[in-house]
Amino acid sequence: xxxxxxxxxxxxxxxxxxxxxxxxxxxxxxxxxxxxxxxxxxxxxxxxxxxxxxxxxxxxxxxxxxxxxxxxxxxxxxxxxxxxxxxxxxxxxxxxxxxxxxxxxxxxxxxxxxxxxxxxxxxxxxxxxxxxxxxxxxxxxxxxxxxxxxxxxxxxxxxxxxxxxxxxxxxxxxxxxxxxxxxxxxxxxxxxxxxxxxxxxxxxxxxxxxxxxxxxxxxxxxxxxxxxxxxxxxxxxxxxxxxx
Amino acid sequence: xxxxxxxxxxxxxxxxxxxxxxxxxxxxxxxxxxxxxxxxxxxxxxxxxxxxxxxxxxxxxxxxxxxxxxxxxxxxxxxxxxxxxxxxxxxxxxxxxxxxxxxxxxxxxxxxxxxxxxxxxxxxxxxxxxxxxxxxxxxxxxxxxxxxxxxxxxxxxxxxxxxxxxxxxxxxxxxxxxxxxxxxxxxxxxxxxxxxxxxxxxxxxxxxxxxxxxxxxxxxxxxxxxxxxxxxxxxxxxxxxxxxxxxxxxxxxxxxxxxxxxxxxxxxxxxxxxxxxxxxxxxxxxxxxxxxxxxxxxxxxxxxxxxxxxxxxxxxxxxxxxxxxxxxxxxxxxxxxxxxxxxxxxxxxxxxxxxxxxxxxxxxxxxxxxxxxxxxxxxxxxxxxxxxxxxxxxxxxxxxxxxxxxxxxxxxxxxxxxxxxxxxxxxxxxxxxxxxxxxxxxxxxxxxxxxxxx
Numbered sequence: 001x002x003x004x005x006x007x008x009x010x011x012x013x014x015x016x017x018x019x020x021x022x023x024x025x026x027x028x029x030x031x032x033x034x035x036x037x038x039x040x041x042x043x044x045x046x047x048x049x050x051x052x053x054x055x056x057x058x059x060x061x062x063x064x065x066x067x068x069x070x071x072x073x074x075x076x077x078x079x080x081x082x083x084x085x086x087x088x089x090x091x092x093x094x095x096x097x098x099x100x101x102x103x104x105x106x107x108x109x110x111x112x113x114x115x116x117x118x119x120x121x122x123x124x125x126x127x128x129x130x131x132x133x134x135x136x137x138x139x140x141x142x143x144x145x146x147x148x149x150x151x152x153x154x155x156x157x158x159x160x161x162x163x164x165x166x167x168x169x170x171x172x173x174x175x176x177x178x179x180x181x182x183x184x185x186x187x188x189x190x191x192x193x194x195x196x197x198x199x200x201x202x203x204x205x206x207x208x209x210x211x212x213x214x215x216x217x218x219x220x221x222x223x224x225x226x227x228x229x230x231x232x233x234x235x236x237x238x239x240x241x242x243x244x
Numbered sequence: 245x246x247x248x249x250x251x252x253x254x255x256x257x258x259x260x261x262x263x264x265x266x267x268x269x270x271x272x273x274x275x276x277x278x279x280x281x282x283x284x285x286x287x288x289x290x291x292x293x294x295x296x297x298x299x300x301x302x303x304x305x306x307x308x309x310x311x312x313x314x315x316x317x318x319x320x321x322x323x324x325x326x327x328x329x330x331x332x333x334x335x336x337x338x339x340x341x342x343x344x345x346x347x348x349x350x351x352x353x354x355x356x357x358x359x360x361x362x363x364x365x366x367x368x369x370x371x372x373x374x375x376x377x378x379x380x381x382x383x384x385x386x387x388x389x390x391x392x393x394x395x396x397x398x399x400x401x402x403x404x405x406x407x408x409x410x411x412x413x414x415x416x417x418x419x420x421x422x423x424x425x426x427x428x429x430x431x432x433x434x435x436x437x438x439x440x441x442x443x444x445x446x447x448x449x450x451x452x453x454x455x456x457x458x459x460x461x462x463x464x465x466x467x468x469x470x471x472x473x474x475x476x477x478x479x480x481x482x483x484x485x486x487x488x489x490x491x492x493x494x495x496x497x498x499x500x501x502x503x504x505x506x507x508x509x510x511x512x513x514x515x516x517x518x519x520x521x522x523x524x525x526x527x528x529x530x531x532x533x534x535x536x537x538x539x540x541x542x543x544x545x546x547x548x549x550x551x552x553x554x555x556x557x558x559x560x561x562x563x564x565x566x567x568x569x570x571x572x573x574x575x576x577x578x579x580x581x582x583x584x585x586x587x588x589x590x591x592x593x594x595x596x597x598x599x600x601x602x603x604x605x606x607x608x609x610x611x612x613x614x615x616x617x618x619x620x621x622x623x624x625x626x627x628x629x630x631x632x633x634x635x636x637x638x639x640x641x642x643x644x645x646x647x648x649x650x651x652x653x654x655x656x657x658x659x660x661x662x663x664x665x666x667x668x669x670x671x672x673x674x675x676x677x678x679x680x681x682x683x684x685x686x687x688x689x690x691x692x693x694x695x696x697x698x
Contacts, residue, residue: 055628097629099631128634152519155524157634243621
């Protein structure tokens with residue numbers, strides 16, 4: 001028997017083997033075991049032993065292409081005015097599907113957002129809210145907050161992504177920069193339990209005030225009851241066979 | 245037991261019943277009555293505070309545009325603070341989608357903003373196609389049909405905005421006219437997709453069903469009638485002294501306010517900024533259509549009303565152009581690993597898979613049957629990554645954030661619904677105004693609670 005490895009380590013090992021790249025540059029958020037949803041029963045297919053990593057698009061190296069490089073240069077020039085360096089603020093830059101993503105360290109989020117909004121060459125006037133993602137197996141980075149931004153002046157879009165560990169679910173609020181994020185941050189708190197420090201009134205918005213748990217997290221069950229149909233019992237959706 | 249009795253006999257009440265709901269015992273058990281109460285019985289007024297009147301308008305109120313709850317603090321008839329209570333229509337659509345295939349997701353998103361189902365579907369499908377990397381492979385005919393359906397949908401959505409907005413301010417004829425005209429468009433939806441609402445017609449890779457020449461002809465016949473009747477509706481309200489008295493200068497929100505609050509759509513365009521994603525970031529081939537972006541500079545409810553009337557006219561023009569642009573061809577992507585395998589047709593027992601397809605999978609090709617089965621039950625996989633796709637819905641920027649981890653189900657789908665964001669402007673628009681103007685302001689935002697709460 002070998003020592004059990006964490007899903008992340010297993011995923012990294014497999015992904016590094018498949019892609020031939022060093023594991024440090026890969027964005028592995030989890031790992032899948034088996035196939036065809038065959039869990040618990042006798043595995044006669046042999047697919048039950050499959051281990052496949054979930055690899056999200058990783059960091060992109062320069063040049064990013066198009067206006068992406070100009071925007072990155074402008075940010076790097078403007079950030080020191082706010083006492084932050086580009087390297088300190090930005091963890092990684094990803095270009096995927098013609099979309100630019102800056103992964104920003106949470107302590108520098110407000111300075112980064114202010115730069116995006118106020119610099120004449122950037123001028124991202126509008127923040128399109130915030131959406132959460134929960135990766136339970138991405139240890140230390142379980143919760144992601146994703147901010148899509150729009151510049152009407154330059155007709156550009158980009159995305160800012162911030163992560164926080166599940167054990168310390170705090171991300172600074174950007175309501176002071178983009179007041180529109182008031183309700184959006186309340187919604188993300190409601191659904192994921194991310195606490196946006198500095199929000200004027202961080203309360204639940206969709207669920208009732210006394211609701212237990214945060215429904216969009218992956219450890220929160222979908223719920224539902226089995227239904228009988230023509231004598232057969234159909235299990236609730238989250239207990240049906242999944243092909244992922 | 246009446247409320248007075250409870251107040252007189254507090255020990256009994258707080259031991260046995262809810263402190264906020266009076267109760268009395270019957271032979272079948274305790275009956276609770278929630279009949280409202282006095283704020284003073286819960287908390288005494290603060291030192292030096294005058295009488296504080298907080299009025300809950302909604303969530304069941306004919307003037308609050310659906311299950312919107314407005315919490316208004318009043319000084320006489322002037323609103324000093326306005327807050328929204330939402331969540332009454334939250335159905336967990338985004339969570340449910342994580343347990344279905346990518347194609348089934350369409351059936352869920354169409355139920356979000358129930359007045360603009362085709363926009364919800366198209367925004368989602370554009371996002372999925374972007375993740376799949378097949379945006380360029382979507383057939384032109386499918387894109388043209390999408391544009392046509394979306395513009396018809398924009399008309400029907402704006403008609404409801406005018407109709408319910410009119411009703412809320414007492415213009416009942418406008419409501420009757422608006423819903424009557426909307427029916428003509430819903431008939432087209434039913435003819436094309438089989439359903440008046442919640443169509444699930446736009447699918448990743450194209451649309452579910454082609455439209456026939458007969459249907460094109462019938463849509464063409466409907467357009468002049470719509471044009472004529474829409475003039476009747478707008479004539480009722482444009483330059484109408486009573487209507488203007490209720491809406492001019494009401495619900496004021498200028499450009500700086502819109503930017504800060506992330507407000508888009510007719511409200512943003514009523515400040516004079518011609519921002520329309522159909523022009524600035526075209527999708528589905530909108531760059532090939534001729535139309536003008538409607539703007540006003542009044543920043544008020546009347547300006548937004550005029551913009552909606554103007555957009556209805558522009559949309560009618562786009563529908564005509566789309567019908568002219570329709571060329572024969574496929575309406576679903578070529579890629580057999582993504583395209584839905586079956587075509588629908590109408591049989592003697594209603595709509596179902598076409599007989600040719602049934603014949604092929606049941607008696608001609610074993611592989612076709614396997615393929616059909618795999619694609620329908622398991623679905624297709626979408627490469628890992630995240631995208632944000634945005635389109636111009638009748639209410640503003642409808643954005644979809646889609647995350648895939650490479651599986652056959654969405655890992656996370658989030659809708660940035662314009663109603664949700666725009667509703668934040670209620671406080672800015674109505675604090676300091678009369679309580680009657682709150683209704684006009686909310687009507688000019690035109691929130692759809694299905695989209696707000698999802």
